[in-house]
Amino acid sequence: MKKNIYQPVKAVIEEIIEESSTIKTFRLKPEGDFSFSTGQFIELTVPGVGEAPFTPSSDPGVKGSLDLTIMNAGEVTSKLHSLRKGDAVGLRGPYGKGYPLDTFKGKDILIVGGGVGLAPLRSLLFSLFSKINNYNKVVLRYGARSPKDIVYKTSLPDWAKMERVDVLVSVDIGEPAWQGNVGLVTTILGNAPIDFTNAVGIVCGPPIMMKFVTLKLLDIGFKPPDIYLSMEKSMSCGLGKCGHCRLGKYYACKDGPVFTYEQLKDIQGIWD
Amino acid sequence: METYFLKNDDLLKFYERIAQEYELYVPVRSRLAYKDECGCKPGFPTDDYFLRKFSQVNKEDIVFSDYRCVEPTRAFFTHYKEEVSAYFEDAPLKEKRERPLALCGIKNCDIFSLKIQDFVFLEGDETDQLYKTRRDGALIISSDCPHFKEVCFCRAFDINPYPLEGFDFNLAPLNNGYLLDVASPRAKSIALSLKSILIPATLGQLSGRAAKRESLDLRLDEHLKQYNIPKKETLQDTVLSGYNSGIWNDEARTCVECNGCVFMCDTCHCFLLADEPSAQNSKRLRLWDGCLFKNFTRVAGGANPLRLRYMRLRNRFLKKFDFFISNLGMQACCGCGRCIDVCPGKIDIRRILRKLYEEKHLPTS
Numbered sequence: 001m002k003k004n005i006y007q008p009v010k011a012v013i014e015e016i017i018e019e020s021s022t023i024k025t026f027r028l029k030p031e032g033d034f035s036f037s038t039g040q041f042i043e044l045t046v047p048g049v050g051e052a053p054f055t056p057s058s059d060p061g062v063k064g065s066l067d068l069t070i071m072n073a074g075e076v077t078s079k080l081h082s083l084r085k086g087d088a089v090g091l092r093g094p095y096g097k098g099y100p101l102d103t104f105k106g107k108d109i110l111i112v113g114g115g116v117g118l119a120p121l122r123s124l125l126f127s128l129f130s131k132i133n134n135y136n137k138v139v140l141r142y143g144a145r146s147p148k149d150i151v152y153k154t155s156l157p158d159w160a161k162m163e164r165v166d167v168l169v170s171v172d173i174g175e176p177a178w179q180g181n182v183g184l185v186t187t188i189l190g191n192a193p194i195d196f197t198n199a200v201g202i203v204c205g206p207p208i209m210m211k212f213v214t215l216k217l218l219d220i221g222f223k224p225p226d227i228y229l230s231m232e233k234s235m236s237c238g239l240g241k242c243g244h245c246r247l248g249k250y251y252a253c254k255d256g257p258v259f260t261y262e263q264l265k266d267i268q269g270i271w272d
Numbered sequence: 273m274e275t276y277f278l279k280n281d282d283l284l285k286f287y288e289r290i291a292q293e294y295e296l297y298v299p300v301r302s303r304l305a306y307k308d309e310c311g312c313k314p315g316f317p318t319d320d321y322f323l324r325k326f327s328q329v330n331k332e333d334i335v336f337s338d339y340r341c342v343e344p345t346r347a348f349f350t351h352y353k354e355e356v357s358a359y360f361e362d363a364p365l366k367e368k369r370e371r372p373l374a375l376c377g378i379k380n381c382d383i384f385s386l387k388i389q390d391f392v393f394l395e396g397d398e399t400d401q402l403y404k405t406r407r408d409g410a411l412i413i414s415s416d417c418p419h420f421k422e423v424c425f426c427r428a429f430d431i432n433p434y435p436l437e438g439f440d441f442n443l444a445p446l447n448n449g450y451l452l453d454v455a456s457p458r459a460k461s462i463a464l465s466l467k468s469i470l471i472p473a474t475l476g477q478l479s480g481r482a483a484k485r486e487s488l489d490l491r492l493d494e495h496l497k498q499y500n501i502p503k504k505e506t507l508q509d510t511v512l513s514g515y516n517s518g519i520w521n522d523e524a525r526t527c528v529e530c531n532g533c534v535f536m537c538d539t540c541h542c543f544l545l546a547d548e549p550s551a552q553n554s555k556r557l558r559l560w561d562g563c564l565f566k567n568f569t570r571v572a573g574g575a576n577p578l579r580l581r582y583m584r585l586r587n588r589f590l591k592k593f594d595f596f597i598s599n600l601g602m603q604a605c606c607g608c609g610r611c612i613d614v615c616p617g618k619i620d621i622r623r624i625l626r627k628l629y630e631e632k633h634l635p636t637s
Contacts, residue, residue: 005398006357006545006556047359048549052572074572090359207575233577234569236545239398242561243542244569246591249598268515272577 008045008090019151025069038127039098039258045090052076053235057119059126069119095238108137108194114205139166143185146173186216196221204230211271227261276470279449294374296326299337316422337377338419344538345382357556372409381606383438385538392541414439423609428501499622502629507593514628520582526617531562533611539604
């Protein structure tokens with residue numbers, strides 16, 4: 001008999017890191033082998049409550065554990081935020097198509113994140129950092145609502161110090177102590193040190209942010225096939241069967257969640 | 273394919289033979305009083321048919337159904353609510369039914385719909401094992417439609433009211449009996465054991481069946497003229513170009529979001545995985561879901577791409593006539609009319625498609 005596609009495997013919470021008042025990173029240790037490619041997602045089961053889709057935020061190269069950075073936003077996540085180290089959760093996956101790292105080789109990579117959308121991008125950053133010589137440059141532009149909403153606060157300055165890496169953070173609403181840029185993330189894209197003729201743009205964040213970043217990237221010279229969007233939808237089964245995440249002729253869970261803008265540009269209502 | 277003549281009096285023997293190996297379901301008639309005032313045009317049948325367990329019905333209640341049954345065929349392959357997994361137990365769920373299914377009274381619209389269900393639950397690397405077990409084991413005993421309901425519109429999409437493939441057996445009423453097509457190896461082995469009641473069909477009988485089929489085609493085509501349903505080749509363009517049409521909002525006004533259209537639909541397949549807590553080991557359920565429900569695409573935090581009712585109605589059409597045509601080369605609509613029959617808001621898929629088509633193609637005054 002073949003495997004049961006709806007069955008989660010057990011994973012134990014090894015560590016919980018508080019990123020902000022509403023966001024925590026959970027380090028999970030799954031039973032048995034579990035690996036993923038950067039950009040793929042998993043279905044996380046909180047026992048007795050249900051499942052929700054998340055893209056791991058850790059380095060896919062690290063075997064034996066994975067990190068999920070999760071905002072307390074709904075039924076499953078609020079219960080998850082009340083769990084403790086040692087508690088058991090379930091995992092299914094990984095599902096979908098991740099980032100095509102091979103096609104990024106030799107290019108400038110502009111990564112634009114919004115809010116907790118930096119979580120899946122952190123996994124991508126780790127993948128890029130591990131073979132940084134394959135790429136010309138990695139430029140991260142990150143926007144958060146306010147300084148206290150910034151995730152990976154301690155990592156961001158470390159990343160900024162790395163060779164070939166350029167990091168800039170902006171917040172929508174500043175605070176007296178905030179020294180950085182104030183304004184939407186689109187305001188720090190125009191002067192990014194990027195050779196737009198040989199670059200890819202990678203975007204992850206809330207739909208409205210993705211829309212305006214995409215328009216901005218097109219405006220500054222990116223071509224639709226070079227813009228990669230992480231289209232998170234209400235993905236329930238992850239298998240291309242349950243029908244919740246339809247996006248035109250695609251399912252976000254199976255054909256995505258990473259799409260090029262070229263794939264999506266003719267579909268109506270993609271930013272809804 | 274071999275074809276035999278089966279006398280009326282021997283049909284029960286045929287059923288009994290199938291029931292030896294299978295859990296057989298057969299059509300029974302339901303006469304509902306309110307149907308007399310249902311607003312159907314005079315001259316159209318108002319009776320309905322249900323599939324019931326052969327072992328539990330009075331044999332005199334078994335009928336030959338003139339058209340498709342009320343319940344969608346998919347209900348036999350994915351149940352409305354069923355357990356599909358328990359946490360962390362590495363034991364695939366087994367089908368609870370002891371014997372495989374045999375479904376009698378399946379029509380060609382139902383067979384068309386099964387192609388959609390097969391695509392969803394069987395194709396690709398990830399197979400739904402419960403569906404596969406049921407589907408692989410099921411014996412499909414289809415039949416010709418001698419009549420049609422007012423809501424039937426299969427021919428609009430080039431689906432005939434009589435099956436030519438996708439069945440094990442097919443029954444077509446003729447004179448005082450039935451022509452029985454025997455298609456699959458397992459049907460052949462059953463037929464072998466029924467030699468005494470199966471008489472090879474004559475050319476005359478075969479042409480008699482052909483004439484009946486042709487006559488029904490003509491009658492149905494004549495009936496459908498008034499609806500002017502767009503041809504299947506134009507469906508995708510019709511719904512895509514009508515994306516911003518006001519028709520969606522106009523039509524959604526009488527929708528009460530009951531999702532009857534979805535649950536009666538034989539090509540709809542969407543489901544929700546929901547977990548049922550228990551003290552020991554929670555269960556995971558697969559529940560039929562409907563895209564007319566407000567929360568169908570809602571995500572944590574409250575964002576909802578299909579937040580308005582007209583968007584959800586439009587989504588249903590885009591799924592049927594854009595998504596499936598792009599991915600499978602066929603529309604996810606078999607023309608069975610169950611959604612029209614069930615809708616308390618009198619929303620008619622034939623009317624919406626026609627209005628969208630006309631909006632695009634007819635000159636505006």
